[in-house]
Amino acid sequence: MSMVNKTGQVNEEKDFHFHPEGRVETWKVADENGVTLVPTHCPYCGLQCGMNLKVKEGKVLGVEPREDFPFNQGKLCPKGVTAYQQVNHPDRLTHPLIKDKNGQFRQASWEEAYGLIISKIGEIQGQYGKDAFAVYSGSSLTTEKTYLMGKFARVGLGTKHIDYNGRLCMVAAATANNKAFGIDRAANPWSDILSTDCLFITGSNTAECHPIMTSYIWKARDRGCKLIMVDPRTTPMARTADLHLDLRPGTDSALANGILHILIKENMLDREFIANRTIGFEEVAKLVESYTPERVSEITGVNPRKIIAAARMWGQSQKAMLFHARGIEHHTKGVENVLSYINIVLATGQIGAEGKGYATITGQGNGQGGREHGQKADQLPGQRKIDDPAARKYISEVWGIDESEMPQAGTSIVEMFDQIHRGEIRGMLTICNNVMVSLPDLNWVKGALEKLDFMVAIDFFMSESCKFADVVLPGSAWAEDEGTTTTVEGRVVKINQAVNPPGEAKRDWEIICDLARLLGKEKYFPYHTPREIFDELRVASKGGKADYYGITYEKIDQQNGVFWPCPTEDHPGTLRLFEEKFAHPDGKARFFGYEYRPAAEVPDKEYPFYLTTGRTVYHYLSGNQTRRIGFLKEQAPEPWVEIHTQVAERLGIQNGEKVRVYTRRGEVIIPAMVVSTIRPDTLFIPYHWGPPIAANLLTVHAIDPVAKIPEYKACAAMIEKLDGDKARASGKLPEQVENSIRPERSTR
Amino acid sequence: MANLKTFFIDPQRCIGCRSCMAACRECDSHKGMSMIYVDYIDRVTSTITLPSVCMHCVDPVCAEVCPADAIKVGPDGVVHMALTERCIYCRNCVYACPFGIPKFEPEQHLQYKCNMCYDRTAYGKSPMCATVCPSGALTYGDYEEVTAQRGGKPINIFRFGKQEVETRVFLMTPAGSNIDGLEVEGDLDETEEEFNSSPLNFIEEALAARKI
Numbered sequence A: 001m002s003m004v005n006k007t008g009q010v011n012e013e014k015d016f017h018f019h020p021e022g023r024v025e026t027w028k029v030a031d032e033n034g035v036t037l038v039p040t041h042c043p044y045c046g047l048q049c050g051m052n053l054k055v056k057e058g059k060v061l062g063v064e065p066r067e068d069f070p071f072n073q074g075k076l077c078p079k080g081v082t083a084y085q086q087v088n089h090p091d092r093l094t095h096p097l098i099k100d101k102n103g104q105f106r107q108a109s110w111e112e113a114y115g116l117i118i119s120k121i122g123e124i125q126g127q128y129g130k131d132a133f134a135v136y137s138g139s140s141l142t143t144e145k146t147y148l149m150g151k152f153a154r155v156g157l158g159t160k161h162i163d164y165n166g167r168l169c170m171v172a173a174a175t176a177n178n179k180a181f182g183i184d185r186a187a188n189p190w191s192d193i194l195s196t197d198c199l200f201i202t203g204s205n206t207a208e209c210h211p212i213m214t215s216y217i218w219k220a221r222d223r224g225c226k227l228i229m230v231d232p233r234t235t236p237m238a239r240t241a242d243l244h245l246d247l248r249p250g251t252d253s254a255l256a257n258g259i260l261h262i263l264i265k266e267n268m269l270d271r272e273f274i275a276n277r278t279i280g281f282e283e284v285a286k287l288v289e290s291y292t293p294e295r296v297s298e299i300t301g302v303n304p305r306k307i308i309a310a311a312r313m314w315g316q317s318q319k320a321m322l323f324h325a326r327g328i329e330h331h332t333k334g335v336e337n338v339l340s341y342i343n344i345v346l347a348t349g350q351i352g353a354e355g356k357g358y359a360t361i362t363g364q365g366n367g368q369g370g371r372e373h374g375q376k377a378d379q380l381p382g383q384r385k386i387d388d389p390a391a392r393k394y395i396s397e398v399w400g401i402d403e404s405e406m407p408q409a410g411t412s413i414v415e416m417f418d419q420i421h422r423g424e425i426r427g428m429l430t431i432c433n434n435v436m437v438s439l440p441d442l443n444w445v446k447g448a449l450e451k452l453d454f455m456v457a458i459d460f461f462m463s464e465s466c467k468f469a470d471v472v473l474p475g476s477a478w479a480e481d482e483g484t485t486t487t488v489e490g491r492v493v494k495i496n497q498a499v500n501p502p503g504e505a506k507r508d509w510e511i512i513c514d515l516a517r518l519l520g521k522e523k524y525f526p527y528h529t530p531r532e533i534f535d536e537l538r539v540a541s542k543g544g545k546a547d548y549y550g551i552t553y554e555k556i557d558q559q560n561g562v563f564w565p566c567p568t569e570d571h572p573g574t575l576r577l578f579e580e581k582f583a584h585p586d587g588k589a590r591f592f593g594y595e596y597r598p599a600a601e602v603p604d605k606e607y608p609f610y611l612t613t614g615r616t617v618y619h620y621l622s623g624n625q626t627r628r629i630g631f632l633k634e635q636a637p638e639p640w641v642e643i644h645t646q647v648a649e650r651l652g653i654q655n656g657e658k659v660r661v662y663t664r665r666g667e668v669i670i671p672a673m674v675v676s677t678i679r680p681d682t683l684f685i686p687y688h689w690g691p692p693i694a695a696n697l698l699t700v701h702a703i704d705p706v707a708k709i710p711e712y713k714a715c716a717a718m719i720e721k722l723d724g725d726k727a728r729a730s731g732k733l734p735e736q737v738e739n740s741i742r743p744e745r746s747t748r
Numbered sequence B: 001m002a003n004l005k006t007f008f009i010d011p012q013r014c015i016g017c018r019s020c021m022a023a024c025r026e027c028d029s030h031k032g033m034s035m036i037y038v039d040y041i042d043r044v045t046s047t048i049t050l051p052s053v054c055m056h057c058v059d060p061v062c063a064e065v066c067p068a069d070a071i072k073v074g075p076d077g078v079v080h081m082a083l084t085e086r087c088i089y090c091r092n093c094v095y096a097c098p099f100g101i102p103k104f105e106p107e108q109h110l111q112y113k114c115n116m117c118y119d120r121t122a123y124g125k126s127p128m129c130a131t132v133c134p135s136g137a138l139t140y141g142d143y144e145e146v147t148a149q150r151g152g153k154p155i156n157i158f159r160f161g162k163q164e165v166e167t168r169v170f171l172m173t174p175a176g177s178n179i180d181g182l183e184v185e186g187d188l189d190e191t192e193e194e195f196n197s198s199p200l201n202f203i204e205e206a207l208a209a210r211k212i
Helices: A023-032 A078-086 A110-128 A143-157 A171-181 A190-195 A213-222 A236-240 A252-265 A271-277 A281-290 A293-300 A304-315 A334-347 A389-399 A413-421 A442-451 A508-518 A530-541 A553-559 A630-635 A645-651 A733-747 B019-026 B092-096 B128-132 B143-149 B185-189 B192-196 B201-209
Strands: A036-041 A050-056 A059-065 A097-099 A105-107 A133-137 A162-164 A198-202 A226-230 A243-245 A320-324 A357-360 A427-431 A454-459 A471-474 A483-486 A491-495 A609-614 A641-644 A658-662 A667-675 A682-686 A715-721 B006-009 B037-040 B049-052 B103-105 B110-112 B138-141 B153-160 B163-173
Touching: A036 A491, A050 A078, A059 A078, A059 B128, A078 A630, A078 B019, A097 A110, A110 A133, A110 A427, A110 A454, A110 A471, A110 A508, A133 A143, A133 A413, A143 A162, A143 A483, A143 A508, A143 A530, A162 A413, A171 A334, A171 A357, A190 A213, A198 A213, A198 A304, A226 A236, A226 A304, A243 A304, A252 A281, A252 A293, A252 A304, A252 A334, A271 A334, A281 A334, A293 A304, A320 A334, A334 A357, A389 A530, A413 A442, A483 A530, A491 A553, A630 B019, A641 A645, A641 A658, A645 A667, A645 A715, B006 B049, B019 B037, B019 B128, B128 B138, B138 B143, B143 B153, B143 B163
Parallel strands: A133 A162, A133 A427, A198 A226, A198 A320, A226 A243, A320 A357, A427 A454, A454 A471, A609 A682, A641 A667, B006 B163
Antiparallel strands: A036 A050, A050 A059, A097 A105, A097 A471, A483 A491, A609 A715, A641 A682, A658 A667, A658 A715, B006 B138, B037 B049, B103 B110, B153 B163
């Protein structure tokens, strides 16, 4: 019993004689106390980190790191550590609720709730047609459930109107990937990051939105990998990056064009790759000719030397990988932004090999699986297009319906809310989403919800949106059901059931099957277990781009997940895409070039700031799960607005002071966080809260013309002190803001 | 004797997510309390954050100043929480620790501090905080293992004026740095106000000087 120093030598002079006292056995006796560890995955982001739930006597007691799952090796972010606390949470919905005439919810039996739902669906569809009843689903559901939602809408309800909340998340990337590569999946497993020489990460606050990915980045940097971060804010990863390109919100495609311009000008291209494996380079090369560093700097606000340095850092690397997230996707030109960055990857041949690659960092837990199997407005299982005659024929056969009964493509969720306003959609079933936090322009959303004749929501906590429903059905939390999700890497993993749903709550797929039965469609929904749904999904996806046919629950367990496509049962899955060819019929990737165009709304004298929204590490999506968890709530109880020190000084705003932020659509009163880690022309608000402090009261409901993703990342806003002094300096602020910005920025 | 496993703190990598704090509360013997702290150094100018665990000093000042001999050190060098039956709540340890780690919990009348998840490490499990840490800012491993993987140099000597403190926990300095220890005396010479703030402000200065 002696002191030990770093080299293991003992200091004999000091002896404090520690004698263990009982409690030290706690960890060991956990198992002996009847605690079992259920291996599963985190319910939150797209990384789907492995974790063990500690379960005893039907209750989830805690979490234990799952160090044997290769992706995260036990690592968890604070959301993951505390995720288990939602299972036994006192706020859980445990009974069906029906809203009475006074607008109050009362407990009801399942029979009564189902009866009301079925009669209302009948009324609405009878009077206004099948398509007047819509389904809005989500990508935090297991893939089994997302498949079921697509089938339920089209076969159970016969409506064309189904969409999913991936529309608010990564649909711009999915659309662009399909255009460029012919398929929508990360090109590489994350382990490829470890052997790359240059990481280009744009529009991603990786540290807060995908914390576990930072361990991959640092392991790469330990062996000399360069890091380029593009973000209007100095995020925790941008702080340490080799290069931080602090661009103006909404100018991403200009920056990408500018980098390609340098790559071409300085001949840092892979001509052989361009010639053999791609189409369309010459047109794009011509397009980016005018994107000189000076012009791009003018548009983006990024110092031209940094643009050149970034292009060289990328262009001179043996192996490079490019990642992006919502920062470039949440735009009315989201698809154009993504394709402009893909051009850089293709022009330098940095794809299709170990350490060379590209991916979007999917946000939602099952963002990947949830956008593959038919809950998208225009999609059938296996990433098939609903307007493809062969796809319609095949899926109709799998489902046992006549092809003529298969609805045509529906509309995106933002368009559906316009249709509600116009009275075309009269009823809606929602599951796994919270429109009153997550859709843009919440006053417009609220107007639509109030207009609906009938709304039914399935959820396991009462959300801001559930409050607008006529019936709320208590669904299941992730630990109460089994099924698969598909991670950011395209790895299909298994969620395992730890406990049963509380009270009268039911598993989501049971509720959907019950409704289908009551709608007289029982024969199409004969499932008793998620495995039966998965087995049908396997067949439905067979031959599609996202081919799951060869994936079984057993194979997932044996291999720690299976990377799709996996076409046959003896196929091990596909770790890396595009090693030999791309997924277009001719095997070649496509360049698509776009001229930069501004955001739908840009600052003017009245609203001189860019407002951009995003996340904090403590909350997941609309916050309906995480805002109830003690630790997370303590860390981030309310949103704030980040404002640059120079501008705050100019406006007389103190750190922590409540301020009014407003746009043409609404206002919020929230505390200011005065920092120099944001562009002076930009304000940032995290979006996880509902009205009256919702960032989305301010955002604009303009959408991308192709992907229909809303522009959450750029709109025009104003900020002022609360004391009534408008502090707007008689309309001179924009110039003064600009003047105070320029000298500083250009010297950096 | 083989190298023992210990913590390596790398503030460069810290992303301020406080996953370690959430995990610390989950550790069975911590009774829902977090014994690790994550602080912004200066949020106005930087997002840099610093996780602080007990440094598990080789000659722990907290134990030396304890009049009741309540703070014990294990054979593996882990400095434990004050023994409940001995602790007289004098808070000498709270005042004496140069790193500001031990806390006194008035409601329970207990001193508490990081015990390196002794209940886990005793059975070959890593401490919860270092297991979950997403970025590797907090790592549990042995000296050879960590230095082989990383560019930075671990240091465990901190000089507070004339007092030199050797710790069992290591602090990673940025790659290319060649310092043997952190001089904290400069801070002591400034003002009393600065002395009261975390002496590890120096890390930020060191990082800033290297443009990190």
